[in-house]
Amino acid sequence: MAAxxxxxxxxxxxEITRLIPIEVGGVDLSFTNSALWMVIIVAVSTxxxxxATSKASLVPGRLQSVAEISxxxxxxxxxxxxxxxxxxxxxxxxxxxxFVLGANMLGMVPYSFTVTSHLAVTATMxxxxxxxxxxxxxxxxxxxxxxVFLPSGVPMWLAPLLIVIEVISYLTRPVSLxxxxxxxxxxxxxxxxxxxxxxxxxxxxxxxxxxxxVALTALxxxxxxxxxxxxxxxxxxxxxxxxxxxx
Numbered sequence: 680m681a682a683x684x685x686x687x688x689x690x691x692x693x694e695i696t697r698l699i700p701i702e703v704g705g706v707d708l709s710f711t712n713s714a715l716w717m718v719i720i721v722a723v724s725t726x727x728x729x730x731a732t733s734k735a736s737l738v739p740g741r742l743q744s745v746a747e748i749s750x751x752x753x754x755x756x757x758x759x760x761x762x763x764x765x766x767x768x769x770x771x772x773x774x775x776x777x778f779v780l781g782a783n784m785l786g787m788v789p790y791s792f793t794v795t796s797h798l799a800v801t802a803t804m805x806x807x808x809x810x811x812x813x814x815x816x817x818x819x820x821x822x823x824x825x826x827v828f829l830p831s832g833v834p835m836w837l838a839p840l841l842i843v844i845e846v847i848s849y850l851t852r853p854v855s856l857x858x859x860x861x862x863x864x865x866x867x868x869x870x871x872x873x874x875x876x877x878x879x880x881x882x883x884x885x886x887x888x889x890x891x892x893v894a895l896t897a898l899x900x901x902x903x904x905x906x907x908x909x910x911x912x913x914x915x916x917x918x919x920x921x922x923x924x925x926x
Contacts, residue, residue: 690869692792692793692868692872693793693796693797693865693868695711695712695713695797696711696712697709697710697711698710698711698712698714698715712792713792713794713797713800715792716782716785716791716792716793716794717782717794717800719785720778720781720782720785720794721778723781723785724777724778724781727742727746728746730742731743731745731746732746749773749776749777750773753769753772753773753776753911754766754769754773756772756911756912756915757769757772757915757918759915760912760915760916760918760919761915761918761919761922762919762922764922765915765918765919765922768815768918771811772911772914772915772918775804775808775910775911775914776907776908776910776911779795779804779860779906779907779910779911780903780904780907782794782795783795783864783902783903783904783906783907784900784903784904786864786868786903787896787899787900787903793864793865793868795860795861795864795906796861796864796865796868797861798857798858798861800861801856801857801858801860801861802853802854802857802861804857805852805853805854805856805857806853806857808853808856808914808917809852809853809856809917812914812917812918812920812921813921815918815921816920816921816922816924819921819922820924823924824921824924825924826924827845827849827920827924828841828842828845828846828849829841829842829845830845852917856910856913856914859906859909859910860906860909860910863902863906864902864903864906867895867898867899867902868899870895871892871895871896871899874888874891874892874895875892
């Protein structure tokens with residue numbers, strides 16, 4: 680843990696701290712602030728949808744309207760990218776969207792912790808998604824799934840080079856998926872922290888950076904939604920490859 684003034688630097692907000700030390704067989708399984716906020720995200724999301732649907736009516740209230748819009752948004756996203764056959768995986772895709780969106784939005788609350796600003800979290804989610812999609816493709820098509828590495832209509836003399844390129848592209852999917860989310864959230868929160876520090880340090884002269892903080896906060900909220908959208912739509916696109924490896 681940083682000492683002195685460094686403890687309040689822009690990167691201090693990303694520090695992982697052990698809340699309940701746990702070690703099993705030399706492996707650190709401690710319950711951390713990151714794990715705590717993941718529990719909070721799941722709890723808040725669950726409570727929201729329970730509250731929104733507990734008294735559902737034909738004329739929806741505000742909570743029910745938000746819940747229905749979220750449901751329809753992800754359902755249309757999945758259907759547009761995978762067709763009706765992808766709807767069986769709607770619970771999984773919807774969970775991904777709500778978790779990432781909840782993590783990004785709750786991370787905007789002062790003194791909270793943004794779990795999606797850590798590569799370990801985003802990389803784990805990305806690996807689960809890509810491995811799961813690969814398994815679905817293999818179950819559905821068998822070895823025919825590997826046609827995803829050789830699009831139809833490609834001349835055979837180009838096949839060796841194209842297969843290598845497609846394999847590398849496929850293997851880098853979890854990297855690009857995880858780094859995009861992690862980098863955007865970390866960069867945005869770091870920038871906000873820096874400008875907030877200027878506001879405090881400059882006193883009355885901090886009015887100008889204060890305007891930047893307000894503008895950046897609004898922009899960061901938009902980015903929080905966009906990153907959840909991008910993460911979800913890429914999941915849908917990759918899922919479509921499992922259904923149609925011959926395209």
